[in-house]
Amino acid sequence: MLAVALRVTTEAARLAAARRAEGVEVADTKSSVVDVVTHTDREVEAFLRDRLAELRPGDGFFGEEGDPDDSSTGLTWVVDPIDGTVNFLYGIPQWAVSVAVVEGGPDPLTWTALAACVVNPLSGEVFTASRGGGARLGEAPLVPSAPASLAQSLFATGFSYDSGRRVEQAAVLGRLIGRVRDLRRLGAASLDLCAVAAGRLDVYAERGLKPWDHAAGVLIAQEAGVVVHGEAGAAASGELVVAAAPGIAADADALLADAGF
Structure with a gap:
């Protein structure tokens, strides 16, 4: 699951970065006039949906921009094609493609997350984790801080x-x-x-x-x-x-x- 998550997230991140370099156009607004969605959000989510259907047929899909797909395997891919859309819109290099696969989804109160990947396409940083397998930035294990107070x-x-x-x-x-x-x-x-x-x-x-x-x-x-x-x-x-x-x-x-x- 982690290998699939890493593969599709890095592919989607390359697509999103290429589209950002070409320029950004707002496609719609959602909950308010400042809650925007771009054409790239929709394109990247469609790409992820298609790639996961190819690599993991039968798994569910739950993304930000489209209707969910039911699962026949008990696994669901939970996807944010561009997390930080306003940053993406303004050219602030703090946005990411976020992909996780969960068992028992799509409710976070009941699911069990199995693997995850978050990629910041502009910094090139790739964060990954698998349940029981630790978390990494690239190949380096992640370690939280230890502030004195x-x-x-x-x-x-x-x-x-x-x-x-x-x-x-x-x-x-x-x-x-x-x-x-x-x-x-x-x-x-x-x-x-x-x-x-x-x-x-x-x-x-x-x-x-x-x-x-x-x-x-x-x-x-x-x-x-x-x-x-x-x-x-x-x-x-x-x-x-x-x-x-x-x-x-x-x-x-x-x-x-x-x-x-």
Whole structure:
């Protein structure tokens, strides 16, 4: 499964990078006027759907841009063709192709992720993981950070496409930013989770993610040794995703609760 994930994700990443070099055109909007989808999102997802149907006939497919395909094998591929579409649109090199294969999908509260790959086409970084097999950046094992305290921890999050919800989120962040080292909002959940796995961030927390936003990144973070959970200790889901370096995970949870996150 990992070999297939790596193969199709790197192929899709090359296609997305080529299209970005040619220029980007917005195809539509979704939940709000700032929640955009480009023609490349749709093209890359269609490419992934076709390649996976060729390599893994019978598996299900669950992507951001199209209708899901049912599975006859018990396995489903959860795909974000371009995670960080706004970054992609603006030419900010912080976007990725994210692919995971899960057993029992497409509900993150009940699935078991088996393999995952996240590729940033512009940096060339390839993050992979398989259940029980660890997580890697290229060939190097991923190791999370070990900050001395929460006050010395770099915290990352994301914001809703809904403007009213963003105002509420900013108020919550105002209650915690003075208790951590600093705050980052990088704009691609899959890469945020990989950054915690790589020790580039100490804590990442976000509400409102879709399954394809976090399916691959969560497994990569978990296999690196990051503490990952959702609401009330459940599995990570659209309700909540928290990923923290092991040494500060409990303190991070307390801070998030105290701030009303």
